[in-house]
Amino acid sequence: MSDTPVDTSKRTWLIASGCAGAAGGVAVAVPFVSSFQPSEKAKAAGAAVEVDISALQPGEKLTVEWRGKPVWIMKRTPKQLESLAQTEPQLADPKSDRNTYPTPEYAKNQHRSIKPEVFVGVGICTHLGCSPGDKFQTGPQPSLPDDWHGGFLCACHGSTFDVAGRVFKNKPAPDNLEVPPHMYLSDTLLLIGEDKKA
Numbered sequence: 001m002s003d004t005p006v007d008t009s010k011r012t013w014l015i016a017s018g019c020a021g022a023a024g025g026v027a028v029a030v031p032f033v034s035s036f037q038p039s040e041k042a043k044a045a046g047a048a049v050e051v052d053i054s055a056l057q058p059g060e061k062l063t064v065e066w067r068g069k070p071v072w073i074m075k076r077t078p079k080q081l082e083s084l085a086q087t088e089p090q091l092a093d094p095k096s097d098r099n100t101y102p103t104p105e106y107a108k109n110q111h112r113s114i115k116p117e118v119f120v121g122v123g124i125c126t127h128l129g130c131s132p133g134d135k136f137q138t139g140p141q142p143s144l145p146d147d148w149h150g151g152f153l154c155a156c157h158g159s160t161f162d163v164a165g166r167v168f169k170n171k172p173a174p175d176n177l178e179v180p181p182h183m184y185l186s187d188t189l190l191l192i193g194e195d196k197k198a
Helices: 008-034 040-046 078-090
Strands: 049-052 061-066 069-075 118-122 133-135 151-154 159-162 182-184 189-192
Touching: 049 061, 078 159, 118 189
Parallel strands: none
Antiparallel strands: 049 189, 061 069, 069 118, 133 151, 151 159, 182 189
């Protein structure tokens, strides 16, 4: 042991300085470390989206955003479902066999959906990325054939799609509208962005 007396004021100063330095280090480290975490915006960009479709009536469509894309959820009427067989001979890819935008197996059917009456599709034209407009009224109209059964028209370059998002022949759009991964959490609650295989 040393015979030198302890300078308590120096000891207090050293302890206080050390604590202040440690606190400052933590104050700097926390924001630095947390900067490696993805932002809320980044999390939302890829996160699955839950959608309550209980209020959606036949013939209505709602749009939600998933990964920065508009996703359409449409409840088709019995007449619109019947039209899918009538339009099939006029379509470029009626069975959704092309795989630029692979269609999930559960949507590789005439109605391109899990439940026949509910269509879920990305509302972006496969030609140049425009968003097609709703053309649900049937019959002759400007920019549409006289035997139009209802669907979507991309006014930018004239691509047309039926109410299952399938592109008609001889149009600029090379593929059907994309069907995103999705699943039902209940009869009226959809999850866009995930399915049972994910």
